[in-house]
Amino acid sequence: MRQEIIHKLEQILGSxxxxxxxxxxxxxxxxxxxxxDAVVYPENSQQVAAVLKLAGEEGIPVVPWxxxxxxxxxxxxxxxxxxxxxxxMNKVVEYDYxxxxxxxxxxxxxxxxxxxxxTHNLYWPVEPVEPDTCTVGGCIAxxxxxxxxxxxxxxxxxxxxxxxxxxxxxxxxxxxxxxxNVQDYDNTxxxxxxWGSLGIITRAMLKLRPVPEKETTxxxxxxxxxxxxxxxxxxxxxxxPVALELLDxxxxxxxxxAGWKPAAEGSGVLVVYNGFREQxxxxxxxxxxxxxxxxxxxxxxxxxxxxxxxxxFPVFAGESGAVMxxxxxxxxxxxxxxxxxxxxxxRSGKEAALASHFGNCHVHILLGEAPxxxxxxxxxxxxxxxxxxxxxGLLVVDNIDDLALTRRWVEARGKAIMELLSRIKAAxxxxxxxxxNSKVLAYVIDNSRAAS
Amino acid sequence: xVDQATLNELVKIVGRENVLTSKVSLNTxxxxxxxxxxxxEVIVYVQNAQQISAILKLAGSKKxxxxxxxxxxxxxxxxxxxxxGIVIVMTRMNRILEIDPENRIAVVEPGVTNMxxxxxxxxxxxxxxxxxxxxxxxxxxxxxxxxxxxMRGIKYGLTKDHIIGMELVLSNGxxxxxxxxxxxxxxxxxxxxxxIGSEGNLGIATKIICKLTxxxxxxxxxxxxxxxxxxxxxxxxxxxxxxxxxxxxxxxDNKIINAVEDWLHIGLPVDAGAILLIEVDGxxxxxxxxxxxxxxxxxxxxxxxxxxxxxxxERDNLWLARRxxxxxxxxxxxxxxxxxxxxxxxxxxxILKEVNRLSQEYNLAIGMLAHAGxxxxxxxxLFDERNKEQMERVEKVRAALFRKALDLGGTLxxxxxxGLAKLExxxxxFNPEELQFLRRERLAFDPGEILNAGKTVPDxxxxx
Numbered sequence: 001m002r003q004e005i006i007h008k009l010e011q012i013l014g015s016x017x018x019x020x021x022x023x024x025x026x027x028x029x030x031x032x033x034x035x036x037d038a039v040v041y042p043e044n045s046q047q048v049a050a051v052l053k054l055a056g057e058e059g060i061p062v063v064p065w066x067x068x069x070x071x072x073x074x075x076x077x078x079x080x081x082x083x084x085x086x087x088x089m090n091k092v093v094e095y096d097y098x099x100x101x102x103x104x105x106x107x108x109x110x111x112x113x114x115x116x117x118x119t120h121n122l123y124w125p126v127e128p129v130e131p132d133t134c135t136v137g138g139c140i141a142x143x144x145x146x147x148x149x150x151x152x153x154x155x156x157x158x159x160x161x162x163x164x165x166x167x168x169x170x171x172x173x174x175x176x177x178x179x180x181n182v183q184d185y186d187n188t189x190x191x192x193x194x195w196g197s198l199g200i201i202t203r204a205m206l207k208l209r210p211v212p213e214k215e216t217t218x219x220x221x222x223x224x225x226x227x228x229x230x231x232x233x234x235x236x237x238x239x240x241p242v243a244l245e246l247l248d249x250x251x252x253x254x255x256x257x258a259g260w261k262p263a264a265e266g267s268g269v270l271v272v273y274n275g276f277r278e279q280x281x282x283x284x285x286x287x288x289x290x291x292x293x294x295x296x297x298x299x300x301x302x303x304x305x306x307x308x309x310x311x312x313f314p315v316f317a318g319e320s321g322a323v324m325x326x327x328x329x330x331x332x333x334x335x336x337x338x339x340x341x342x343x344x345x346x347r348s349g350k351e352a353a354l355a356s357h358f359g360n361c362h363v364h365i366l367l368g369e370a371p372x373x374x375x376x377x378x379x380x381x382x383x384x385x386x387x388x389x390x391x392x393g394l395l396v397v398d399n400i401d402d403l404a405l406t407r408r409w410v411e412a413r414g415k416a417i418m419e420l421l422s423r424i425k426a427a428x429x430x431x432x433x434x435x436x437n438s439k440v441l442a443y444v445i446d447n448s449r450a451a452s
Numbered sequence: 453x454v455d456q457a458t459l460n461e462l463v464k465i466v467g468r469e470n471v472l473t474s475k476v477s478l479n480t481x482x483x484x485x486x487x488x489x490x491x492x493e494v495i496v497y498v499q500n501a502q503q504i505s506a507i508l509k510l511a512g513s514k515k516x517x518x519x520x521x522x523x524x525x526x527x528x529x530x531x532x533x534x535x536x537g538i539v540i541v542m543t544r545m546n547r548i549l550e551i552d553p554e555n556r557i558a559v560v561e562p563g564v565t566n567m568x569x570x571x572x573x574x575x576x577x578x579x580x581x582x583x584x585x586x587x588x589x590x591x592x593x594x595x596x597x598x599x600x601x602x603m604r605g606i607k608y609g610l611t612k613d614h615i616i617g618m619e620l621v622l623s624n625g626x627x628x629x630x631x632x633x634x635x636x637x638x639x640x641x642x643x644x645x646x647x648i649g650s651e652g653n654l655g656i657a658t659k660i661i662c663k664l665t666x667x668x669x670x671x672x673x674x675x676x677x678x679x680x681x682x683x684x685x686x687x688x689x690x691x692x693x694x695x696x697x698x699x700x701x702x703x704x705d706n707k708i709i710n711a712v713e714d715w716l717h718i719g720l721p722v723d724a725g726a727i728l729l730i731e732v733d734g735x736x737x738x739x740x741x742x743x744x745x746x747x748x749x750x751x752x753x754x755x756x757x758x759x760x761x762x763x764x765x766e767r768d769n770l771w772l773a774r775r776x777x778x779x780x781x782x783x784x785x786x787x788x789x790x791x792x793x794x795x796x797x798x799x800x801x802x803i804l805k806e807v808n809r810l811s812q813e814y815n816l817a818i819g820m821l822a823h824a825g826x827x828x829x830x831x832x833x834l835f836d837e838r839n840k841e842q843m844e845r846v847e848k849v850r851a852a853l854f855r856k857a858l859d860l861g862g863t864l865x866x867x868x869x870x871g872l873a874k875l876e877x878x879x880x881x882f883n884p885e886e887l888q889f890l891r892r893e894r895l896a897f898d899p900g901e902i903l904n905a906g907k908t909v910p911d912x913x914x915x916x
Binding site: 100121 | 552554555556598599601605606609610612613622624626627628629630633634635636637638639640641642643645646648649650653654666689692693695697734735736737738741742794795796797798823826827828861862863864865866867868869870878881882885886889890892893894895896897899909
């Protein structure tokens with residue numbers, strides 16, 4: 001990056017807020033070889049706008065960045081360009097606990113936010129893998145969710161409005177503060193999960209929920225995967241769980257290594273109920289009656305189980321890394337998919353685990369092979385992708401740079417879709433500077449800069 | 453302009469019997485449930501996506517405006533062909549294509565009414581949650597276009613929370629699939645979000661994939677009476693602050709209570725300044741305690757009388773009262789205009805007071821209905837359209853009301869849309885850059901601006 005541009009950035013941001021230090025750049029990169037040219041730390045939306053104007057004039061790619069905890073899932077490595085790190089924009093602008101909203105800057109960490117919200121017995125029901133460090137803006141841009149998306153949906157259900165800096169340098173506001181709102185096109189939800197490809201979210205109006213009167217986790221151990229699947233299916237049909245997770249034997253063994261020592265070996269089902277005391281109790285009673293081996297957990301015991309659940313991928317991956325694929329199939333195909341996928345994985349001879357957001361019909365497939373050695377598991381992945389497709393679903397690989405499976409899925413939407421997506425991209429970003437490495441549009445736009 | 457050649461083309465696409473041009477037909481399609489009018493040049497009934505695709509290609513090549521229309525119950529002019537051109541009537545695309553109970557999915561054509569879908573899924577113990585008051589006639593395509601709400605919105609959300617995919621004909625006639633039956637996992641943009649509530653600007657949906665929800669097992673319904681609207685408004689926030697999220701929390705003022713009671717004779721408290729109709733639902737266990745807690749909160753906030761519906765008949769009567777409110781108010785004056793502002797819940801008492809003040813200042817009768825839990829107000833301004841001087845006052849009241857709602861942190865519309873009726877107020881809600889951006893976005897979908905053009909987003913001088 002030209003010294004002149006660095007100088008201009010320093011004028012906008014102050015010298016300490018524009019970093020070209022090698023270590024800092026490396027911490028904001030997604031591969032060992034492709035690093036950004038500089039990392040800037042704006043302190044307000046006007047600075048973000050000024051940086052984007054400059055980047056637009058100079059044709060410099062920009063990538064917004066929070067804590068970076070989810071970045072690998074949605075972004076390809078990118079050589080050069082600017083990272084806009086939003087963690088210095090971390091204020092709560094307004095906590096309106098009476099209306100159950102909070103207007104916050106994008107860089108506030110989720111841990112800090114939840115602490116503040118608890119002072120009035122409210123919370124923001126978004127629980128990504130790193131629930132303390134990740135930023136609110138990051139959660140929105142990444143379309144984050146956790147096990148409770150069964151009960152509450154992913155992050156787009158918990159935002160009412162955004163302040164967005166468009167790559168043209170314009171600062172716009174979407175949505176508002178009320179739940180019912182049909183003024184503008186719903187760019188609030190459209191930008192959720194857009195991975196920085198369209199603009200930079202600088203503030204968000206969050207829709208909060210009251211902390212439930214009671215919350216209980218139930219753990220059901222099973223010797224056989226088939227029994228766990230049958231139980232999960234019955235629980236989804238007969239009760240209203242907030243979270244319903246199924247883990248195969250291999251995944252349970254990883255949770256064990258992650259420090260949670262459940263009673264038995266084999267597959268497991270984790271269920272959460274919350275709400276009013278009587279409602280929780282009657283559903284827990286239903287489960288206990290039908291599955292006498294169920295263990296009921298609250299407070300610390302439940303927290304330990306869920307902490308281990310969040311650690312599933314990092315512990316499984318260890319130092320050497322692992323490939324993670326995700327499948328979605330119709331609920332009625334879950335049994336067949338899980339059973340046949342497990343058989344396929346056993347045949348592959350690789351270390352592999354299955355974990356499912358069962359109620360959402362999502363399955364994560366963890367394969368003991370470094371992402372760099374993806375070729376070694378590609379055949380297994382392709383077979384699983386075919387299986388998912390045959391059952392009316394799809395499979396994508398989360399943490400590699402090959403978008404072939406995703407591209408095929410999107411192209412099947414109709415031949416006009418790519419052109420439509422390009423026009424939408426141009427409406428937001430006429431100069432094409434926003435996150436050219438963002439997976440959501442990388443297969444649409446000219447992508448010569450993204451090193452994949 | 454729709455010339456003879458265009459009419460011939462339309463006849464080729466849909467058949468002679470599905471192209472109407474008589475004066476009576478054109479007049480019939482001039483209006484929706486709002487106060488705006490506009491005469492189309494031709495009415496076309498369609499049966500499938502291919503016909504729509506062909507019509508849009510034709511209209512695009514000749515720059516003819518196209519207005520899609522469902523049941524015509526829109527309250528903001530969304531179905532009004534104010535620029536003439538072609539009205540595409542969707543009501544014959546009315547098949548329920550699929551109900552998949554265990555996957556909790558239904559696929560419908562856009563002309564299916566909301567109520568037809570409700571009736572079709574009820575035997576499976578399932579519900580399509582959005583329930584606009586117009587559900588007997590309003591179509592799923594219209595619901596999608598307007599992001600319709602309803603009485604259960606506070607707990608169960610709006611149309612955008614329950615439509616997860618669609619087949620969409622773009623303005624250039626291309627057909628694409630948006631979303632789908634699965635919860636998304638692929639890295640792609642969520643186009644559903646933009647299209648639902650886009651008031652027919654971005655495309656015409658020809659298949660709609662809906663999420664179904666298990667029917668709540670039980671409910672309790674409470675009727676609370678108040679001396680003043682403000683007391684009722686304060687109660688609303690107090691209930692939510694206690695961590696209770698009712699499935700409905702409806703407010704009616706004295707004018708509406710009396711209009712309904714005069715008509716239905718079901719024993720509503722005619723002396724009350726306002727009533728709240730509150731329902732909680734879900735698992736049976738615990739509902740009694742929630743209902744008791746609500747009744748307690750009502751009393752603490754000034755309720756003069758609080759009743760729990762004792763049986764299904766009492767409950768049905770209460771809901772009949774609410775659903776009949778608009779019809780009943782129609783008995784009081786030749787015309788009404790139902791407004792649709794929202795405010796943050798805690799601002800309800802303030803806006804209710806303001807509406808009262810406006811009613812007096814402009815000497816206009818205004819009945820007050822509200823989906824109070826959402827802060828969604830439906831003041832009904834009563835008047836006679838033939839009285840020009842009165843109409844001017846109506847316009848002034850509307851403007852003052854929306855100004856106030858925006859000042860209180862609210863919006864111009866909660867569920868009825870902008871359409872034509874509130875187009876000019878958009879300049880109060882958004883700055884010129886924002887409006888230009890929305891226009892660019894619209895043009896990305898509809899570069900020739902033929903789809904419901906001139907609505908939703910006001911024209912800006914320097915767009916694109």
